[in-house]
Amino acid sequence: EVQLVESGGGLVQPGGSLRLSCAASGFTFSTHWMSWVRQAPGKGLEWVANIKQDGSEKYYVDSVKGRFTISRDNAKNSLYLQMNSLRAEDTAMYYCARESGGSAWSGRDYWGQGTLVTVSS
């Protein structure tokens, strides 16, 4: 059974940093692109970033470029999101998601339950 379990969320002050983790199991992690998608309270979904199987390609939404870094450790079956210079508008539930097949853009076929990030003073 495919499982994605996020951790690392919490309350952080504006300008602060946080590192999210996603532990994957039940599939061959190294054969899939992986993504982070966020959802502000009561709002819609927003794609944040994705990363290729070997980590050689990474893409980001414009609003987080230069502040967030996506990475992965295939030996540990783990996905990460380093978030720096956090702003109030980054407050959201952050979901880890697996990209279907070997593609980067076909669709996110498995999702974790999310970890909540709150940016507030």
Added chain:
Amino acid sequence: QSALTQPASVSGSPGQSITISCTGTSSDVGSYNLVSWYQQHPGKAPKLLIYEVSKRPSGVSNRFSGSKSGNTASLTISGLQAEDEADYFCCSYAGRRVVFGGGTKLTVL
């Protein structure tokens, strides 16, 4: 403002069919067959219903179908059931990024 435009709400009675539209541009929906649809119940993670415009993942009911014409994609749900009441989001590749619609709340009357 979301990149893709969806109606805020739709409704239907059990057994009926409904269609949710998702309007983008020639830079996203219109240029790529990489539209996906997600169902989200309150407090739950999204679930993939349709990928690559019209393909269904294994385990997804054939009551859900997707299509595309020009810059507009559509999700049709036939034989509406009470458990279909949820939020639905469309999504498209847009050139090295992904864009979502604002979401549509489906109410089953």
